Amino acid sequence: MTTQKIAVLGPGSWGTALSQVLNDNGHEIRLWGHMQAQIDEINNNHTNSHYFKDIVLDEKIEATTDLKEALDGVDAVLFVVPTKVTRLVAKQVAETLDHKVVVMHASKGLEPETHERLSTILEEEIPADLRSEIVVVSGPSHAEETIVRDLTLITAASKDEETAKYVQGLFSNHYFRLYTNKDIIGVETAGALKNIIAVGAGALHGLGYGDNAKAAIIARGLAEITRLGVKMGANPLTYSGLSGVGDLIVTGTSIHSRNWRAGDALGRGEKLEDIEANMGMVIEGISTTKVAYELAQELNVYMPITQAIYSVIYEGKDIKEAILSTMTGQLKTEDEF
Template identity: 85%
Template structure:
C-alpha cells in the first residue's frame, strides 16, 4: 500500500497505540487532541506519559491542536474519542473537512440518550459526500500490549467490503492483523456491551470469587450480549468471533482493562465517584450499562448481568447482593433466547 496520510482524533491510550501501528506501516500519522500539555509532550519528548510510562514514540508521529491543520489533505480519519464526545467531534470534523475521506472509528460504546451506535452518529453528522461508509475497528486488544507490538488480531467492519479491505491493509503488519466483517451492528454492540460484563467480572474478583464465577459471568454475559445484539439486527455468529467472545475474554479477565479494574474496585467496596477519579480514564462500561439497560427494557430482552450492574451503579444496591440475586434467580435453559 502506498503511503497514506491519517488523522487520529484522540491521543488516549488506544489512539496512541493505533497511531504507532500506522506509523510502523510507513504512513504519515497526525494525532489531534485538545489538551495542550499532552500535544506538546508528544511533539517535544515523543512520549505520552499519562498512558505509557516507558514508551518512546517515533518522532515522525506529529501531534496537533488545530483540527484544520490535522485534516488538511488526509486520506483517512480515525475517531478514537470517548463515546460521549463522538457526536461533538464529528460535527467539528464535518465543519472543517473540504474533501472526501475514509472514516473509521475505534471507540466502544453506545450514546447516552439516543442509544445510537457510533457509526450511526458519524453517518448522521458527517455528510455522505465527505466520507466513505464508516469502518469499525474493534476486537480483543489492550493498548498496553499493542504499544509494545504484541500480537493482536481484531476486526474491520463495514457495509462496504472494499473500504473495509482498505482499512485492513492500512493497519495490518507482522504483529497487528485485521479481519474484515460486514456485520457492523454485531461488531459495535459486541464491543460496547462487553464492557458491562467486564465490570461484572471485575466485581466478582473484588468480592473474592474465583475462576468458576469468572467463567460463569463471561459465558452468561456472552449469551445476553448476543440476545440484545440479535434483537437489534446483528448476526449471532459475530459474537463467536474476535469482536465478540475474543474481546469479552480479553476485557473480562485482565488488569489492563479499565472496566475490569473499575468492577474490581466496586467489588472491594470503593465508591463509584472515587473509582472514576482514580482511574483517570473514561470507563465506558459505566455509561454503557445505563444505555443497555434502557434498551433491554424497551425491547424486552432478558439481561440479568446488565440489570445487576445497573442496580448497583444507578440504584444504590449493594453489588454483592445484586450479583448474588442474579445468580440465584437465573433458573433457565442454557439455550433460551428470550
C-alpha cells in the same frame, strides 16, 4: 500500499497505540487532541506519559490541537475519542473537512439518551459526500500490549467490503492483523456491551470469587450480549468471533482493562465517584450499562447480569445482594432467549 495521510482523533492510550501501528506501516500520522500540554509532550519528547510511562514514540508522529491542520489533505480519519464526545467531534470534522475521506472509528460504546451506535452518529453528522461508508476497528486489544508490538488480531467492519479491505491494508503487519466483517451492528454492539460484563467480572474478583465465577459471567454475559445484539439486527455468529468472545475474554479477565479494574474496586467496596476520579481514563462500561439496561427494557430482552450491575451503579443496591439475585432468579434452559 502507498503511504497514506491519516488523522487520528484522540491521543488517549488506544489512539496513541494505533498511531504507532499506522506509523510502523509507513503512513503519515497527525494525532489530534485538545490538551496543549499533552500535544507538546508528544511533539517535543515523543512520549505520552499519562498512558505509557516507558514508551518512546517515533518522532515522525506529529500531534496538533488544530483540527484544520490535522485534517488537511488526509486520506483517512480515525476517531478514537470517548463515546460522549463522538457527536461533538464529528460535527467539528464535518465543518472543517473540504474533501472526501475514509472515516473509521475505534471507540467502544453506545450514546446515552439516543442509544445509537457510533457509526450511526458518524453517518448522521458527517455528510455522505465527505466520507466513505464507516469502518469500525474493534476486537480483543489492550493498548498496553499493542504499543509494545505484542501480537494482536482484531476486526475491520463495514457495510462496504472494499472500504473494509482498505482499512485492513492500512493496519495489518507482522504483529497487528485485521479481518474484515460486514456485520457492523454485531461488531459495534459486541465492543460496547462487553464492557458491562467486564465490570461484573472485576466485581466478582474484588469480592473474592474464583475461576468458576469468572467463567460463568463470561459465558452468560456473552449470551445476554448476543440476545440484545441479535434483537438490534446483528448476526449471532459475530459474537463467537474476535469482536465478540475474543474481546469479552481480554476485557473481562485482565488488569489492563479499566472496566475490569473499576468492577474490582466496586467489589472491594470503593465508591464509584472515587473510582472514576482515580482511574484518569474514561470507564465506558459505566455509561454503557445504563444504555444497555434501557435498551433491554425497550426491546424486552432478558439481561440479568446487566440489570444487576445497573442496580449497583445507578440504584445503590448492595453488590452482594445483586449477585445473589442473579443466582436465585427463575431457573431456565441454557439456550432460552
